[in-house]
Amino acid sequence: MEPEPLSFNTPDGDPVTWEVEAEPWHDPFERRLTLVVQGTKLIQRRVPRAEGREREYLYDLLENEARMGARLLTRLRRAYPAELPRLLGYSLDADEPFVLLSDHRGEPVTRHFGSLLIAEQRALQASLFRAVRILSACGIVHRRIEPATVRWDGAVVQLTDLSHATLAGDRRLRLGEPPYASPAQRSGTGVASTSDDLWSAGMVLYRTITGREIADLPDLAAAPALQPIHDVFSGAPPSAPEVLTRLRVPDPMQSIPLEQDLGLEEGRAAFDRAREARREGVAATAEGETVVQPVPPTEPRRPWWARWLPLAVLVVLLVVLWLVTR
Structure with missing residues (x-):
């Protein structure tokens, strides 16, 4: 296994790059990574590009996993239990978005x-x-x-x-x-x-x-x-x-100790920003797809006399004014 850089956001929203060694993809949705420096094992769960194109709901499931992991970290930060998976990071705006979790x-x-x-x-x-x-x-x-x-x-x-x-x-x-x-x-x-x-x-x-x-x-x-x-x-x-x-x-x-749920906590805000960035990317035009822009509504066509009516009124007023001032 050759070391490779892995860039993502921490649960607090900070961008980082770790050097990892990755085991081969036996499962297209999940693989095991090893941090080169610490030797720590972790799990990378992702949505492959081909799978996401055919089943877009997979992106929503991955985002939900990150969101629930962030909620648990917020609530259990001071004493995280062994019974639950721990969120380590995420990259939701990548071509193949992923989340990083503690090892199984x-x-x-x-x-x-x-x-x-x-x-x-x-x-x-x-x-x-x-x-x-x-x-x-x-x-x-x-x-x-x-x-x-x-x-x-x-x-x-x-x-x-x-x-x-x-x-x-x-x-x-x-x-x-x-x-x-x-x-x-x-x-x-x-x-x-x-x-x-x-x-x-x-x-x-x-x-x-x-x-x-x-x-x-x-x-x-x-x-x-x-x-x-x-x-x-x-x-x-x-x-x-x-x-x-x-x-x-x-x-x-x-x-x-159970922390209060801080809805405006910066880590969650950063996660939301990453999620919206990915959704904007998904909404972009797919390769080879023609997008029909909506036509703005127009006013109904008026009859010919309605278009000339304001000018006729102005002419009449001018004639009346000329006759009065003679």
């Missing part, structure tokens, strides 16, 4: 289906609901908690992919499929709520702990460790802090 930890839980010991099952459950609780305290609903977005290193969960996340209280958009997306989320009714993430987390835990496929509601008799959370699948689910209390897990927000 552990492996997807898909590799642990049905193989965890009792103590590991409890640790996985506690850590995943900790992650949901921290997101809820920051006003974020992940919306895509499923085996592909949950990683496990044997001690702590890491939630990945915030591209579909939204703010709690925003209108629900129809997203996901059973069993991991809640019925309300699948139908797109009401507003986004932490209850959506609790449902999804419960389904991921059931699938991972039992190793069994799920058609609809899980049979928790096959997973005694999940008995305390049986009602996350009900019409009246508990709150995230209530779930942790049942699991005898301390509320992480008692020890994590």
Whole structure:
């Protein structure tokens, strides 16, 4: 791997250039980088030019991931939790825009289906609901908690992919499929709520702990460790802090200082500027495309006598004035 310069903006909006070594693109949307000086590993998530041309919504998903990452940094800057991905930078006005994130930890839980010991099952459950609780305290609903977005290193969960996340209280958009997306989320009714993430987390835990496929509601008799959370699948689910209390897990927000949401914070303002610059670029004329400019509205054509009427009136006035002054 040959070192290469990588220019982007930090979460605070400062332009920087790092020298990195990049692993080959096995996934066109994601690759692993290594900082040459520090040796730190990080993840670059991007939208390839060809993919963005065919599916423009991918730009919106990437921007949303950066926005949610910036929100978490603003709220959790003094004590960032291990359960969540950390935004390191972004470049949204590049030909192939990207975000930089902290390196992944552990492996997807898909590799642990049905193989965890009792103590590991409890640790996985506690850590995943900790992650949901921290997101809820920051006003974020992940919306895509499923085996592909949950990683496990044997001690702590890491939630990945915030591209579909939204703010709690925003209108629900129809997203996901059973069993991991809640019925309300699948139908797109009401507003986004932490209850959506609790449902999804419960389904991921059931699938991972039992190793069994799920058609609809899980049979928790096959997973005694999940008995305390049986009602996350009900019409009246508990709150995230209530779930942790049942699991005898301390509320992480008692020890994590939560910053106020500063809407005018400079980092966010810089991110917004970068986002608008990218959107302006997308709006530019595509190669070979003909753009028809709108024709400004014109006044309706007047009859011939209407055009001469003002001049006729002026002539009459002049004649009258001449006759009066004789």
